[in-house]
Amino acid sequence: MKHNPFIRKMLEKITEQILRLSGAITSITILFICFFLFKEGIHLFNNPDIEKGYGLYVHSRNPTIQLSPEQTKKVFDGELDNWKELGWDDKNISLFRIDDAFEIHSEKDLGENYELLPQKLSEIISNDESIIAFLPKKYAPSGASVKELISENIKIGDYFLGKEWLPTATPAPLFGVLPLVLGTLFVSIIALLIALPLGLGVAIYLAELAGEKQRRLLKPVIELLAGIPSVVYGFFGLVVLAPIVQKAFGIPVGETALTGSLILAIMALPTIISVSEDALRNTPREMREASLALGASQWQTIYRVVIPYAKSGISAAVVLGIGRAIGETMAVLMVTGNAALIPHSVFDSVRTIPATIAAELGEAPLGSAHYQSLFLLGCILFVFTMIISIVAEIISKKKNYKTH
Amino acid sequence: MKQLFIFCISCLLLFSCGSKSTDQQTTDASSQSNPRQAVKIKGSETVLPVSEKAVQVYMKSHPEANISVTGGGSGVGIAALMKNATDIAQASRAIKFSEKEKIQESGKSVKEVVVAYDGLAVITHPSNKVSQLTRAQLEDIFTGNIKNWKEVGGEDLEIIPYARETSSGTYEFFKEVVLDDKNYMSGIMSMPANGSIIQSVSQTKGAIAYVGIAYLNKTVKALAVSFDQGKTYAMPTDQNVKEKKIPSGPPTILLLFI
Numbered sequence: 001m002k003h004n005p006f007i008r009k010m011l012e013k014i015t016e017q018i019l020r021l022s023g024a025i026t027s028i029t030i031l032f033i034c035f036f037l038f039k040e041g042i043h044l045f046n047n048p049d050i051e052k053g054y055g056l057y058v059h060s061r062n063p064t065i066q067l068s069p070e071q072t073k074k075v076f077d078g079e080l081d082n083w084k085e086l087g088w089d090d091k092n093i094s095l096f097r098i099d100d101a102f103e104i105h106s107e108k109d110l111g112e113n114y115e116l117l118p119q120k121l122s123e124i125i126s127n128d129e130s131i132i133a134f135l136p137k138k139y140a141p142s143g144a145s146v147k148e149l150i151s152e153n154i155k156i157g158d159y160f161l162g163k164e165w166l167p168t169a170t171p172a173p174l175f176g177v178l179p180l181v182l183g184t185l186f187v188s189i190i191a192l193l194i195a196l197p198l199g200l201g202v203a204i205y206l207a208e209l210a211g212e213k214q215r216r217l218l219k220p221v222i223e224l225l226a227g228i229p230s231v232v233y234g235f236f237g238l239v240v241l242a243p244i245v246q247k248a249f250g251i252p253v254g255e256t257a258l259t260g261s262l263i264l265a266i267m268a269l270p271t272i273i274s275v276s277e278d279a280l281r282n283t284p285r286e287m288r289e290a291s292l293a294l295g296a297s298q299w300q301t302i303y304r305v306v307i308p309y310a311k312s313g314i315s316a317a318v319v320l321g322i323g324r325a326i327g328e329t330m331a332v333l334m335v336t337g338n339a340a341l342i343p344h345s346v347f348d349s350v351r352t353i354p355a356t357i358a359a360e361l362g363e364a365p366l367g368s369a370h371y372q373s374l375f376l377l378g379c380i381l382f383v384f385t386m387i388i389s390i391v392a393e394i395i396s397k398k399k400n401y402k403t404h
Numbered sequence: 405m406k407q408l409f410i411f412c413i414s415c416l417l418l419f420s421c422g423s424k425s426t427d428q429q430t431t432d433a434s435s436q437s438n439p440r441q442a443v444k445i446k447g448s449e450t451v452l453p454v455s456e457k458a459v460q461v462y463m464k465s466h467p468e469a470n471i472s473v474t475g476g477g478s479g480v481g482i483a484a485l486m487k488n489a490t491d492i493a494q495a496s497r498a499i500k501f502s503e504k505e506k507i508q509e510s511g512k513s514v515k516e517v518v519v520a521y522d523g524l525a526v527i528t529h530p531s532n533k534v535s536q537l538t539r540a541q542l543e544d545i546f547t548g549n550i551k552n553w554k555e556v557g558g559e560d561l562e563i564i565p566y567a568r569e570t571s572s573g574t575y576e577f578f579k580e581v582v583l584d585d586k587n588y589m590s591g592i593m594s595m596p597a598n599g600s601i602i603q604s605v606s607q608t609k610g611a612i613a614y615v616g617i618a619y620l621n622k623t624v625k626a627l628a629v630s631f632d633q634g635k636t637y638a639m640p641t642d643q644n645v646k647e648k649k650i651p652s653g654p655p656t657i658l659l660l661f662i
Contacts, residue, residue: 053505077547077586097585098501138505168570169587179591238600243607252562252610255593333596337604338569341591349593359569359596362477365503 034382041376044159047369048151050134050171056149057133057141059125063088066150069158072172075132083130096124096133114139122146134171154369159376165340165351167360167370175373179340181380183350186343187257187336188325191264195321198265199272200314206273207280208302226270234334237263242335251347255337258346263331268321275320279313280306316396323388327381329354353381442470447481447494450573450616454520455494478573485514496522496573523617523650524578525640527602527624529609534558536628536637542582545612548589553610566593566601566613574598578614617645 049069050056056072058064064086067075074080075093083091101110101121110117122141125131135141140148154175162176202222206215241262242254249258283306291301307314337349338359357374364370445455452475459471476484481493482503499516507514526542528534534556537545544550546565553561567588568575575594579585595601598619605611606623617640620626628637629650638649 073587136501136505164590166587166590168576170585238603242604246607253564253593253608255604334600337593338595339591339593349591351594359594362480365479366483 037375037378037382040372041379044175044369044372044376045154045156047154047372049154049158050151051173052369053137054134054171055137055140055151056171057121057125057135058147058149059129059131060145060147061129062147064149066152067172069172069174070164073164073166073169073174076134076171091130094128094131096128096131096135098135098139118142159373163342165356167364167373173369175369177353177373177377177380179342180351180353180356180377182342183257183336183340184326184352184354184381184384187260187264187332187350187352188322190257190261190346191268191325192318192322194261195265195268195272196318199269199317199321200276202269202273203276203280203314203317204302204307207277208298208306222270222273225266230267230328230330231334233263233267234331237331237335249347253337253347253349255335255349256347257336257343257350260332260336260350260352261346263335264325264328267328267331268324271324272317272321275317276310276314279310279317282313283309312395312398316392319388319392319395323385323392326384326388327354329358333358353377357381442472443492444490445471445473445492445494446476446484446490447492448478448496448573449475450478450496450522451494451519486510497576521645522574523640523642523645524574524581524614525617525620525650526612526614526627526629527605527620528612528627529605530623530625531609532558532625534627535625536630538630538634539582540633542629543584543586546578546583546588546592547586548592561610563612564593564608564610565589566595566604566611568598568601568614569594569596574614574616582614617642 050072056067062083064083067086071080071086075086076095078095080086081093083089083093101117101124104124105120110120117139118141121133121135121139122143122145125133125141126143126145133141159175159177161178162174163178164174164176165179166174202218206218210218237259238255242259244254245251245256245259245262246254287305287309288301291305292298296304332352333355336352336355338351338355339349340351340356341348343350357377360370361374364374445459452473455473459473463469463471478493478495478497481490481495482499484490485493486503486506499514504514526537532553534553537556541550541556545556545563546567550556551563553559553563565588567578579588593604595604595613598615601613601615602619602621602624605613617626620640626640628639630637631650636649638644640650644650
């Protein structure tokens with residue numbers, strides 16, 4: 001086959017450009033996703049700490065100036081029911097929501113476009129000193145006897161250190177991500193503690209001990225584990241694993257961090273096994289032979305020569321395994337019970353970041369504080385996995401010279 | 405627009421009488437409407453099976469109609485309605501005041517059409533001896549004030565309440581009607597779907613949860629609930645939903661621009 005050298009050159013040039021372009025597109029996509037995540041997420045802190053477009057109103061004789069989101073939540077949940085607890089006189093707090101106005105007055109009383117609503121609302125407030133009313137700003141009551149409580153923007157500290165995740169609570173949603181972050185890390189680390197010994201064992205067996213026949217059978221089976229959809233794992237976890245865990249440990253609930261960790265461990269196994277097996281197999285033949293020639297047994301060779309040589313590869317396997325576990329969504333959503341509590345034991349129910357995003361994004365109103373808080377959760381997850389991949393990169397590049 | 409309205413009416417008829425025949429009048433009227441005009445319906449997953457079925461039946465008698473139905477969730481449907489990205493939003497809750505405001509700001513108004521009411525059943529593990537609860541007791545259980553079954557006449561067993569995810573219309577509805585707008589206890593177990601709630605309750609002895617009555621089966625036990633301080637108790641049956649003796653909701657709603 002003879003080609004015109006000019007055309008060939010052209011073709012090569014074009015191919016080169018296409019390859020370069022595809023590289024560029026990948027990088028741009030990644031940058032774009034980052035930008036998108038952070039852009040949506042960062043807006044959260046521009047939102048007021050009570051629901052947008054609404055305000056809290058009290059009687060002007062009430063000395064309260066401001067309530068924290070936690071206090072607001074407690075007041076409207078009836079946990080704080082006396083103004084004394086908020087530093088005023090001994091008066092029972094009476095709650096008022098906009099819907100209550102429609103119970104007192106008929107729609108007719110309020111005018112066609114509710115233009116009489118503000119007036120009625122200020123009447124209601126001025127008649128009751130101990131009232132706290134949660135009302136839309138559009139119909140804000142005015143008058144000398146009405147006072148609006150100051151609302152601040154959502155604080156960064158409240159987000160990252162808050163202990164309560166109640167994103168749909170009214171009037172004050174609580175976006176405390178601490179239980180979610182700790183839950184995610186907790187489940188992933190326990191999963192790793194289960195998967196690592198098991199995975200390493202299988203990898204050593206495959207690389208060193210198994211015959212060609214067993215290897216040819218076992219390897220595809222393990223790779224098949226990676227191919228099972230995560231929903232199926234979740235289903236298996238909920239129906240089979242949860243009752244087993246519940247009975248085995250005699251605990252009241254089967255949906256625990258431990259159940260989630262077990263499922264994640266199974267899911268992380270293929271990654272851990274194949275990466276560490278590769279690392280073990282990469283040990284040079286000469287080192288193995290030298291060890292055996294010195295009179296070491298096969299087990300001594302594995303333990304003293306092969307594993308230390310493959311240390312960095314095994315560490316990379318560990319880190320990639322964590323990465324797999326941290327980002328897992330569906331399986332965890334189905335088996336951990338999703339209670340947003342800081343976990344104290346493996347038998348507690350936990351809520352992870354990916355499960356939260358998956359479960360809540362569908363119905364969070366677009367552009368609302370809830371929506372943005374979920375994007376910020378995505379950012380946190382992104383930072384986690386980025387750190388993990390960087391660590392994996394550093395570890396796998398590092399050569400261990402001590403064994404030489 | 406006309407096609408859209410007719411579709412709604414036929415939906416209503418379909419749901420109310422439960423028959424699978426579209427009625428005669430709509431057939432005549434829609435033949436005059438523009439056959440190319442596509443009608444988009446979007447929103448709640450709860451309403452989805454019903455509206456899909458309705459569209460199927462409607463399309464059978466109106467092959468020229470072009471109607472697409474997608475899910476996404478009540479909030480997504482209403483958001484799409486605000487942005488004019490859908491003609492009809494379906495929701496498993498009433499439209500929120502703030503959402504209504506936003507639509508009114510854009511100079512349009514929405515119309516709510518209730519197509520069905522779902523009954524809500526409170527369920528426990530079949531071995532549970534408690535067979536009835538009042539609304540106030542349910543409120544205390546789900547807000548975390550009652551923690552043991554012996555406080556409501558059962559055995560000495562920890563109560564484990566399960567809720568739906570916050571995105572669910574049922575979650576909001578239960579909060580509004582049963583919890584009197586109070587928040588669920590923090591760190592309540594929450595499950596992504598009705599099916600997984602049933603699964604969890606059937607394998608957890610101290611569990612209590614709520615589901616739409618369509619999901620009830622023999623692996624769980626439904627409780628009678630009292631909404632009048634314990635004077636009368638009602639079981640979650642179709643009849644009691646119709647007579648509004650049990651929390652008959654969440655309403656499934658179609659919202660449309662007019």
